[in-house]
Amino acid sequence: MTKNVRVRFAPSPTGPLHIGGVRTALFNYLFAKKHNGTFVLRIEDTDQNRYVEGAEQYIIDALNWCGIPYDEGLGKNETYGPYRQSERKPLYKKYAEQLIASGNAYYAFDTAEDLDFHRKNHENQGKTFIYNWHNRLKLSNSLSLSAEETQAKLDAGEDYVIRFKSPHDETLHLTDIIRGDMKIDTNVLDDKVLFKSDGMPTYHLANIVDDHLMKISHVIRGEEWLPSLALHYQLYTAFGWEAPEFAHLPLILKPTGKGKLSKRDGDKMGFPVFPLQWTDPKTNDTSRGYKEDGYFAEAMINFLAFLGWNPGTEQEIFTIEELVNAFDLERVNKSGARFDPDKIKWFNHHYMQDQYDEDLAELFKPIVDKNLSVIQSDSEKSHSNATSLTAQNDIDVNYIALVVGLIKERATFVSDFWDLSHFFFTAPTAYDEKASKKAFKDDTADLMSQLKSIILPIDEFTVTALEKDIKGWITKNDIAFGKIMMPLRLALVGALQGPDVFEIMYMIGKAETVKRIENIIKTL
Incomplete structure (x- = not known):
């Protein structure tokens, strides 16, 4: 790739980072590293009403825990800062007015009540209200008003928004790395609001302006933004800027395969949907996180990489370096990826062993x-x-x-671990009833007493010595192995489970081993 690769992850600080957002960040990170590029973090906080205290730091902490830290952004290599859209506010007004000057946007003075009236009027006629070429000259905006009327409203301080002027009777030819070529009839597009009455830009304007000024080469984002692609292409054209390449990632689906994965699915089925635990500052409700639930970051990342992408091989276990080398956007699927809670546990089990x-x-x-x-x-x-x-x-x-x-x-x-190993730390106080009936027969107490007399003289209390002496005694006396090994395991563990018996004996020591044998004789 000849162009200088710069990608961005641009979440909104409206709450904890969803697992879908982590997957988007991961694919951006992998693509950047694959092409020796830069992974940028930008905070898109234009919607101040939905801003949640602590969410911004949560996003940074989550990326760091996942092992996919950003190269440039808040507090780090701020080449094209600031990286919070709320701190870039003066920029957007200038660019919105530039679009008005070029005839690609216009002031709209319609009140919320006016728009609600038109929507209900259309609904009563079985139609959908769309603010665009077919009715904008009938509404209150700078296209239907004279220049003098428009200026008078502006001078009077009337509330307004700035809308994009979507063209009439044109066909847009769009390209997506994952989805290929697409055609869009501009007649079905609405005139999206670019600048709001509160003086803040909408996502559409701020997104385009920031991507351009930050020299973003590739926009890799979720499928939910695919309907906005036509507007974004038109905005680049209207500004006379070269558009980045786009790639829209498939949705992460519920475990059933139907519908987009949500927090409610995790709550219902007993798995987290956030990388880190999150406590809502308003309600004080706490949501589970993969880290606190005991997952390794490497396992979660390996799992997420396969949600919508495959390497084209049978390999499933990848280090982050191997993922970088193997990653290719053209191997990302168009269709949604089903979230499988059991599969991420499988990954975690593997990484546990490492x-x-x-x-x-x-x-x-x-x-x-x-x-x-x-x-x-x-x-x-x-x-x-x-x-x-x-x-x-x-x-x-x-x-x-x-x-x-x-x-x-x-x-x-x-x-x-505790359920698998408690007997290494404390003697059993009870014995599994079913196992006891299976392991303890009429002659078991006598055999356990004989076993104790074999164990006591062993000076070198090692796994090898224990196995040699005990198995030798069993063989020499023609005793069935189960008649000794089952009650011995029961004495040590309290159940017929656990690792090698001789390993347990070695770990807890001779005195404790003998004590547990004596206790089971006395008890059973």
């Missing part, structure tokens, strides 16, 4: 401390003999890392 045990141990330690604290408190209240291997808050993180290494293969989230 994490260092030591890093996961640091995340797991607070969970261990909390659970041991509860067990200790309950034990004190009930005067129970329940024991844990270590005092609460004195747990060795290196020990936790060893535990993590044994159980993470069966986990999807760090929050799964």
Whole structure:
């Protein structure tokens, strides 16, 4: 690609960044990096009534957590700033008036009541009211009024908007990288408002002006903006500017495949739709985030990359660098991409296995401390003999890392670890009833006593030594392996589950192993 690639992600600070917005940011980021370009963050806050405190910082934090930080924007390499549209307000009035001067836009003085009257009048006739070539000369605007009348209204301070003058009887030829060539009949287009009565531009004007002044080469945005493409092309033509290339990404669909994914879908089906947790400053309601739910950013990004794009190969697991190298807008699909909550869990499970045990141990330690604290408190209240291997808050993180290494293969989230490993930290206080009936027979107590006498003399308490001596004893005495291994596992874990029995014994140590065997003999 010969042109200097500059793309932008331009969200509105009206709340938390939806997962669809993250996907849009990701595709912009990948395209920019693929072509050694620049990824720009611009905040489109022209609608001040919908502005939400904290949303802007949330957007920045979300991009950083996802590992797709912007190159240029708020507080960073501000070459074409400012990057908040509210701070660029004087620019837009000038360009709106430039369009009026060139005959491509006009002042419209219609009140809200006037427009509502026309809409209802059309509805009563079974028609749709469209403000454009077929009726604009009948309405209150600078096209239907004389220059003197128009100026008088302006001098009197009457409220007005500035509308684009959409052409009559023309055919627009538009091109989209993803969707190809399109034809639009201008007769069906309305005269969109470019500048509002509150002195702020609409998205359409501000978007075009900023993209031009910031030298944006490619506009990669969601499918919901496709109906605006005709107007945007016309605005570039009206200004005499070269238009960027456009690519409209497919919608992210509900898990059912029908309709656009919404927050309500996540609430209903039990998954987040935001990258980070969000607390609404007005209602104080909190929405879940992928980070707080235990997802790895790499897993979420890998998953999102496949929502509407495919590399053309069987490969599914990509590092961000591999995504950059493989990404191609022409391999983005036109049709919507179904959001699959189970698939992102699959990605998270994979990325779990790639994490260092030591890093996961640091995340797991607070969970261990909390659970041991509860067990200790309950034990004190009930005067129970329940024991844990270590005092609460004195747990060795290196020990936790060893535990993590044994159980993470069966986990999807760090929050799964406790259920998979609690027996490494505290002795079972009860035994699974179904497992007990299966594992404990009439001669089991005697066999467990014999096993204890085999374990006690073992000096080198290692996995290898334990396996050698115990299996040797079982074989020598012609005992069925299940008659020993099942009740032994039950004694150690409290259920017939968990990693290798000899690994558990080695981790908890000889004294604790013997104690748990003695306890199950006494209990069952």
